[in-house]
Each structure stands twice: as C-alpha cells, then as structure tokens.
Amino acid sequence: MVETKHRIPVGEETVAAVHHDAPGDDWLVYCHGFLSDKHGSYEHRCRRAVEHGYNAVRFDFRGCGDSDGAFVDQTLSSKLEDLRAVVDHFDPPSYALFGSSFGGKVAFHAAARDPRVDAVATRAPVTANRAFDEYRAAVEREGEYQFETDDRIDRRFFDDFDEYDFDGVEASLEVPVAIVHGRQDESVDVTDSVEAAARLETDVLLEIFAEEGHLFSTAAEERLLERLFHWLEGQ
Numbered sequence: 001m002v003e004t005k006h007r008i009p010v011g012e013e014t015v016a017a018v019h020h021d022a023p024g025d026d027w028l029v030y031c032h033g034f035l036s037d038k039h040g041s042y043e044h045r046c047r048r049a050v051e052h053g054y055n056a057v058r059f060d061f062r063g064c065g066d067s068d069g070a071f072v073d074q075t076l077s078s079k080l081e082d083l084r085a086v087v088d089h090f091d092p093p094s095y096a097l098f099g100s101s102f103g104g105k106v107a108f109h110a111a112a113r114d115p116r117v118d119a120v121a122t123r124a125p126v127t128a129n130r131a132f133d134e135y136r137a138a139v140e141r142e143g144e145y146q147f148e149t150d151d152r153i154d155r156r157f158f159d160d161f162d163e164y165d166f167d168g169v170e171a172s173l174e175v176p177v178a179i180v181h182g183r184q185d186e187s188v189d190v191t192d193s194v195e196a197a198a199r200l201e202t203d204v205l206l207e208i209f210a211e212e213g214h215l216f217s218t219a220a221e222e223r224l225l226e227r228l229f230h231w232l233e234g235q
Contacts (some may be wrong), residue, residue, distance in 0.1 A: 001050055008059075012083045016066035017059035017086050020046040028054040028097035028232075029087060031103030031110075035149055037065030041221065045098070048165045048202075052229045054096075060084050061106075063149050064153075071151040072144075075160035080113075096232060101214070102186060104179075109164055112172035117126045119235045121178040121228050124188050124214055127166050127196040130174070131157075131188050168200045178205040178231050180224055182212030205231055 002021040007014040018038065028049045029044050038058040049056035057079040061079045062069035063207040074102075083106060087095065099107030104125025111117040126132070136158055144154040177200055181193040190208060197206040206225060213221045 001047060006089065008080055008085050010062065010090045013060055013062055013068035013084060015062060015068070015082050017057055017089070018046070019090065020050045020056040020058075022055045024053055024055070025221055026054045027057070027090070027091055027092035029057045029083070029095055029097055029224065030059075031083060031099040031106045032058070032061070032064070033101035035147060035151060036100070036103075039065065040084045044173050044221075045225065048225050048229070052232075054232075055090075055092070057086060057090060059083075073156075074152060075157055076106065076109070076164050077160050080110055081092075083110050083113070087114070092116070096121065096235075098122070098228070099125060105164070108166075108169045108173065111175060112169045117175055117234060119176050119178075120173070121231065123180050123216070123224060124182060124185055125179060125193065125196070126188055128167075128189075128192040129161065129165055131192060132161065166196060166199065170201070173200060174202055176203040176205075176235050178207075178228065180207045180227065182207065182209050182214060182216065182220070184211065184213045187214040 004019050006017045008017055027099050032038055036139040037060050042058040046056035046058050060067040061082050063071035063074040094116050097111055097117055098121045100123045104122035107120050111120045135145045139155055144152050146152045179193045179197055181190045183190050197204045
C-alpha cells in the first residue's frame with residue numbers, strides 16, 4: 001500500500017495531507033473532528049478504504065496536527081477552504097466525503113457547494129449550531145474558551161460559525177447521505193442527527209448505535225466501516 005505525504009498551499013500557509021493510493025478513479029476524502037487530526041483512526045480508515053478500491057485522503061485542517069497555523073485562528077470558512085485546496089490538489093473527477101463530528105459539518109457544507117461530491121457519510125455530525133452553545137456562552141463571558149487540550153477559540157470563530165446553519169445544506173444538498181450516531185453521545189445530541197435526516201430531501205441512511213457515545217468503541221468503529229463501504233457500493 002503506497003502512502004504519499006503532501007504539503008498543499010492555502011494562501012501563505014500549508015496543509016499536511018496523506019494520499020493512500022489505489023487503482024481506479026474512486027476517491028474518499030476524510031474530514032477529522034474539531035480537536036482531532038489525521039492520525040490514529042484515520043490511518044486505519046484510509047487503509048480500509050484502499051482495500052475497497054478507494055483512493056483515500058486524510059489531512060489536517062490548519063491549526064491542527066502537522067498543518068500550519070494556530071488553532072485559535074481557524075474557522076468553519078477556513079476549514080472549507082482547506083478541504084477545497086486538498087481536493088483541488090488531487091483533482092479527482094468525483095469523490096465521496098466522510099466527516100466525523102465537526103468534520104461532518106464541514107463535509108455537509110462542502111458537499112452543498114461542490115458538484116464533484118457524489119456522497120456524504122458522517123459520524124456524530126455537528127448539524128445544529130446549538131451543539132456549540134456552551135462554548136459560545138463562555139466566549140461571550142470571557143472573550144475566549146480554552147479546551148483541556150489548551151486549544152482556544154474566540155469571537156472570530158462564532159462570527160464565522162453563525163454564517164453556516166443547516167438551512168443552506170437542506171436547500172442545496174442533492175447527493176445521498178449516511179449518518180451514524182451513538183445514542184449515548186454526550187457531546188453532540190443524537191436528536192440533532194434525527195432532525196437533520198428528516199429535513200434533508202435526498203436519500204438518507206440514518207443508523208443509531210445504541211450503546212455508543214461520541215467516541216466509538218473499537219467494535220463500533222469496525223461496524224461503522226462495514227456499513228460505510230457497503231453503503232458506498234450502493235451509491
């Protein structure tokens with residue numbers, strides 16, 4: 001299995017990406033979560049994708065992992081810009097997106113804008129902006145919110161965040177969607193995914209894992225991947 005590392009320019013900074021090569025023109029691009037990066041589970045997910053014939057790409061949004069930039073400077077707009085730069089760099093004829101948690105929000109909004117996207121799969125996606133209300137309240141009080149990882153967000157994040165609600169996705173998204181969510185999720189309410197699935201006017205697969213939280217167990221991760229590639233084959 002061939003893995004190649006890339007530094008992709010976005011303005012004056014660069015994004016770190018890894019391409020897992022497979023024969024053919026099927027592509028799957030992964031978007032990691034808010035306080036995550038392209039390592040760990042994404043390495044395994046990409047290798048599984050190659051086994052199913054997909055060229056797989058994992059990358060770090062700016063401010064995360066091996067990419068340039070500071071976390072406090074990132075916004076949803078900058079993440080969409082990063083994703084677009086990565087896709088343009090590899091230039092697939094079409095591609096599927098997989099987004100986890102906040103990466104799911106990125107994937108939804110990207111798919112609503114890019115006609116090259118032919119399917120969107122998500123795990124515990126942020127769809128309703130109320131999922132960030134706790135952080136918003138802290139930023140309004142203190143001017144910023146600091147996570148346990150020492151990463152911070154400030155008012156700039158929410159000034160941008162408020163430009164993206166699910167109405168735009170609902171109105172524009174036409175490709176098939178898969179959503180997998182843990183019923184015991186303590187970070188993103190599973191009800192948000194149920195409501196999002198009901199609002200979309202495209203084909204939607206919604207599966208709820210009864211015993212899982214926001215972070216899936218190893219067994220649930222394997223079930224997720226089995227469901228993902230079986231579903232993609234049908235698209």
